[in-house]
Amino acid sequence: MPQLSQLALVYQSQWFWLLLVLGAIYVFVGHGIVPKVEATVDLRDAQISADLAEAERLRAEADATEAAWRAKINEAHADAQVLAHEAKDRSLRDTEKRVSAADKKLATKAEEAAKALDEARKSALGEIETMAASAAREIVARLAGAEVDEKAARAAVAGALSRA
Amino acid sequence: MATAAKIDPMHQFMIAPLGSDQLAATPFQFTNSALWMLVVLGVIVVFMWGGLKRQLVPGRWQASVEVLTGFVDNITRESIGPAGRKYLPWVFTAFVFILISNWVGAMPFAIVPGAHPFTVTSQFSVTWTMSVISFLIVLAVGFWKHGLHFFSLFVPKGAPLPIKIFIAPIEFVSFMVRPFSLGLRPFVAMFAGHILLDVFGNFIVQGLNAGSAMGGFIAALCFVFIVMMSALELLIGAIQAYVFALLTAIYINDAENLH
Numbered sequence: 001m002p003q004l005s006q007l008a009l010v011y012q013s014q015w016f017w018l019l020l021v022l023g024a025i026y027v028f029v030g031h032g033i034v035p036k037v038e039a040t041v042d043l044r045d046a047q048i049s050a051d052l053a054e055a056e057r058l059r060a061e062a063d064a065t066e067a068a069w070r071a072k073i074n075e076a077h078a079d080a081q082v083l084a085h086e087a088k089d090r091s092l093r094d095t096e097k098r099v100s101a102a103d104k105k106l107a108t109k110a111e112e113a114a115k116a117l118d119e120a121r122k123s124a125l126g127e128i129e130t131m132a133a134s135a136a137r138e139i140v141a142r143l144a145g146a147e148v149d150e151k152a153a154r155a156a157v158a159g160a161l162s163r164a
Numbered sequence: 165m166a167t168a169a170k171i172d173p174m175h176q177f178m179i180a181p182l183g184s185d186q187l188a189a190t191p192f193q194f195t196n197s198a199l200w201m202l203v204v205l206g207v208i209v210v211f212m213w214g215g216l217k218r219q220l221v222p223g224r225w226q227a228s229v230e231v232l233t234g235f236v237d238n239i240t241r242e243s244i245g246p247a248g249r250k251y252l253p254w255v256f257t258a259f260v261f262i263l264i265s266n267w268v269g270a271m272p273f274a275i276v277p278g279a280h281p282f283t284v285t286s287q288f289s290v291t292w293t294m295s296v297i298s299f300l301i302v303l304a305v306g307f308w309k310h311g312l313h314f315f316s317l318f319v320p321k322g323a324p325l326p327i328k329i330f331i332a333p334i335e336f337v338s339f340m341v342r343p344f345s346l347g348l349r350p351f352v353a354m355f356a357g358h359i360l361l362d363v364f365g366n367f368i369v370q371g372l373n374a375g376s377a378m379g380g381f382i383a384a385l386c387f388v389f390i391v392m393m394s395a396l397e398l399l400i401g402a403i404q405a406y407v408f409a410l411l412t413a414i415y416i417n418d419a420e421n422l423h
Binding site: 003 | 174177178179187188189190191192193194195197198201202204205208209212213215216218219220222226229230233234237252253254256257260261284286287288289290293294297351355
């Protein structure tokens with residue numbers, strides 16, 4: 001085992017070079033490079049967490065904006081609905097008013113027409129009575145040679161007409 | 165290796181002088197071991213350099229470096245707590261040095277003529293020195309922060325007195341054994357693994373040299389075995405580095421946050 005048999009001869013140089021190399025690694029790498037690498041990693045971690053926080057903040061902001069927008073839209077929808085409802089109502093009432101006005105006008109017209117018709121019928125009936133009475137007098141005069149007075153003829157005609 | 169029949173798996177652990185003929189008991193002698201330590205240092209520095217691009221969106225290289233530092237940082241933070249960052253440089257140093265030494269040692273550099281790969285962590289003079297450093301850090305932190313109260317580490321809290329008297333010496337012994345066991349693990353893993361690779365590598369050569377069908381079959385079998393062993397070596401190399409770093413952190417936690 002050379003590690004043992006050579007030990008007396010080599011231990012000094014082994015220690016010397018080992019301590020030299022370990023010292024170099026300790027100073028240049030352990031104290032020089034490693035903290036810088038760690039600092040870079042820490043910096044990156046900090047940056048990443050800061051970025052994540054910023055992204056989270058922006059997301060919340062966007063959410064709030066969207067919620068506000070949604071509320072606004074909903075409000076506008078409600079407003080529009082109310083307006084539409086009102087407009088519909090108004091036009092319905094308007095239509096009703098106009099329809100009832102037209103109805104009234106039509107009703108008066110119909111009444112007037114009925115009255116006129118009634119009057120026309122009455123005058124026509126009167127004329128028919130007169131004509132019937134004169135006709136009856138003439139018939140009686142021709143057939144019976146009797147003179148019927150106009151009043152009696154009218155009464156007889158009215159009685160016959162009312163029986164008919 | 166002079167003769168094909170002789171297998172010397174220990175040869176790979178020999179430390180040879182570079183630039184001089186003979187090993188001398190002096191600190192400044194440059195050896196193949198020192199050379200491979202510098203190679204390991206170079207690999208670590210070059211790799212870690214790539215992590216210094218400091219881009220917000222990391223490339224593959226920077227991301228790998230960040231994964232490595234984050235991994236070791238996790239070990240110290242989970243074992244020691246918020247105070248663990250103080251000890252990250254040493255835990256990181258130990259982790260990458262053992263990891264890269266194990267992995268560089270497992271690379272098949274020997275296919276390059278004249279190259280003699282050497283696994284630094286297969287020398288217990290290396291691993292034990294590192295574990296002693298960890299142990300000294302534990303002692304220094306413990307006595308610095310808690311003074312003589314640090315000895316209460318050996319006394320289980322809330323146990324009845326007779327049990328305390330019984331347990332304390334056992335705890336003390338197990339505490340004193342830590343530097344040895346800590347350094348033994350990576351050393352033994354590399355030592356045993358490389359002996360296996362060496363032996364079976366020689367079986368391939370001998371099997372082919374035999375020239376028979378049986379020899380060829382054995383060589384092929386050994387080759388498959390070595391491929392799997394090499395993969396296992398990479399895994400073991402990472403696990404040993406992790407175990408060393410984790411135990412160092414846990415031991416430091418004992419001293420930092422004395423119960």
